[in-house]
Amino acid sequence: xxxxxxxxxxxxxxxxxxxxPRAAAATVLGAALVGMSVLALAASPLxxxxxxxxxxxPQAASTTPPLVAPSFASLEQGCRTQDCxxxxxxxxxxxxGNVVAVRERLSVDAxxxxxxxxxxxxVGVDGELPGSPTFQKWQRxxxxxGNLFYQHGSFxxxxxxxxxSNYTLHQFGTQMRINRTVFRIVIFPQVLDKAIWVLDVxxxxxxxxxxxxxxxxxxxxxxxxxxxxxxxxALSLAAQSSQQVTVHPDFDSARTFLGDPPGLIxxxxxxxxxxxxxxxxxxxxxxxxxxxxxxxxxxxxxxFLVAQTPGTTxxxxxxxxxKTSTPGLGNTIARYRDPAMxxxxxxxxxxxxxxxxxxxLLRLDELARRIFLQAISTN
Amino acid sequence: xxxRALATAIPAPLADDAGWPEPLLESEVGRxxxxxxxxxxxxxxxxxxxxLAEVVRPAPAMGLRASSRWMxxxxxxxxxxxxxxxxxxxxxxxxxEIAFTDLDTMPHVEFAVVRHGxxx
Numbered sequence: 001x002x003x004x005x006x007x008x009x010x011x012x013x014x015x016x017x018x019x020x021p022r023a024a025a026a027t028v029l030g031a032a033l034v035g036m037s038v039l040a041l042a043a044s045p046l047x048x049x050x051x052x053x054x055x056x057x058p059q060a061a062s063t064t065p066p067l068v069a070p071s072f073a074s075l076e077q078g079c080r081t082q083d084c085x086x087x088x089x090x091x092x093x094x095x096x097g098n099v100v101a102v103r104e105r106l107s108v109d110a111x112x113x114x115x116x117x118x119x120x121x122x123v124g125v126d127g128e129l130p131g132s133p134t135f136q137k138w139q140r141x142x143x144x145x146g147n148l149f150y151q152h153g154s155f156x157x158x159x160x161x162x163x164x165s166n167y168t169l170h171q172f173g174t175q176m177r178i179n180r181t182v183f184r185i186v187i188f189p190q191v192l193d194k195a196i197w198v199l200d201v202x203x204x205x206x207x208x209x210x211x212x213x214x215x216x217x218x219x220x221x222x223x224x225x226x227x228x229x230x231x232x233x234a235l236s237l238a239a240q241s242s243q244q245v246t247v248h249p250d251f252d253s254a255r256t257f258l259g260d261p262p263g264l265i266x267x268x269x270x271x272x273x274x275x276x277x278x279x280x281x282x283x284x285x286x287x288x289x290x291x292x293x294x295x296x297x298x299x300x301x302x303x304f305l306v307a308q309t310p311g312t313t314x315x316x317x318x319x320x321x322x323k324t325s326t327p328g329l330g331n332t333i334a335r336y337r338d339p340a341m342x343x344x345x346x347x348x349x350x351x352x353x354x355x356x357x358x359x360x361l362l363r364l365d366e367l368a369r370r371i372f373l374q375a376i377s378t379n
Numbered sequence: 380x381x382x383r384a385l386a387t388a389i390p391a392p393l394a395d396d397a398g399w400p401e402p403l404l405e406s407e408v409g410r411x412x413x414x415x416x417x418x419x420x421x422x423x424x425x426x427x428x429x430x431l432a433e434v435v436r437p438a439p440a441m442g443l444r445a446s447s448r449w450m451x452x453x454x455x456x457x458x459x460x461x462x463x464x465x466x467x468x469x470x471x472x473x474x475x476e477i478a479f480t481d482l483d484t485m486p487h488v489e490f491a492v493v494r495h496g497x498x499x
Binding site: 102140145149221305331335338343372373 | 476477478479480481482484485486488489490491492493494495496497
């Protein structure tokens, strides 16, 4: 048996931990992925064949009747059609690697669309008493940003055709999680500057009950683990996030909604050609209350955002020109990057621009540069 | 005596195909006829003035009055100024440099909250 499958079997045989920290399991999965990724890169058909053999192993699937293995289509369909209420742990890692596990309740009222009504409610912080300063801080965080954790911090098929062309799905058998049969799958990107996903997908509903996001260096970047699952939902309107969002069909519509302010542009994203526009919305920024245009692009799974906030002053006025040989022609992009995210900030003609995505997607630098030039030449 | 005087004053006729007779050209009458009279300031002054006036006067084809000329001049000035303003204000994107500045601390933006949780 290949080393990668030995590692995988060790991880897959671990029973559900019922809320215990899963860092060790994630490490095992990461180690398994090291071998798996090598095989996937060098001989993807071989990995598929081995995974098929693993599925055919009667010991691995002895607890369930024959089930249909997940596909991109079934994953998309499950999230579109399945009402659910899940209490889950979301583990955040700060830039220093410290982990905070926050318990949340996700309620999804599936309506056949890829943007169903939902609610993400704060429950508590693992290891913190209710009312503690840390508890209150995270409670406020969920009140302000809860929607974003669901929209941008969870696994979802955002575009089926793009997901099928930009990723490969590998089956790694079944196991039990919170007393439900799940398929363990690994979703591997065709281009290696994106995340690798490890999922435990409910065999009946195709809803992910565990997701872990790794980068190509097998660093665990994000993790959500279900503690309970109910295939029903009851949304409370009062618990909706305070953030105001209006969705628009295209850039022009959103610009008109904002009052046609000068300086906004429809970004050219040719440098990341496998991505496409997934969503256009106008948000009230939860941090400063300013209205901004947010355009979300996806390759089927991964996303990056281009946000434009009109009517802002140049925060770089004191910085430019920098690192340029021609005085007066300097244009600065402020960049922050760590394994989990890339943030690129710049300003032109009264508009503050922000390009944000995964840390491994280094192409965002060139994208930001081109958008900056586009803004300069347009305005 | 009269005959002798005429003989010295009037040269003898030449053959018909000889043109101006040489004696006539060499006579006082011939010299006066061949040398232009010296210019008189009184005669040339009006001619000079008329030539200068012709040069200074605008071409009849233009047919513009003073007001039209001013408007034309103003329009030309506006055109030149516009071209200059456009040329100056048009930022030469081809030669612009984009500088990246790496931040030491995580910016306070929503995506940072999504990835790392509550702002610290």
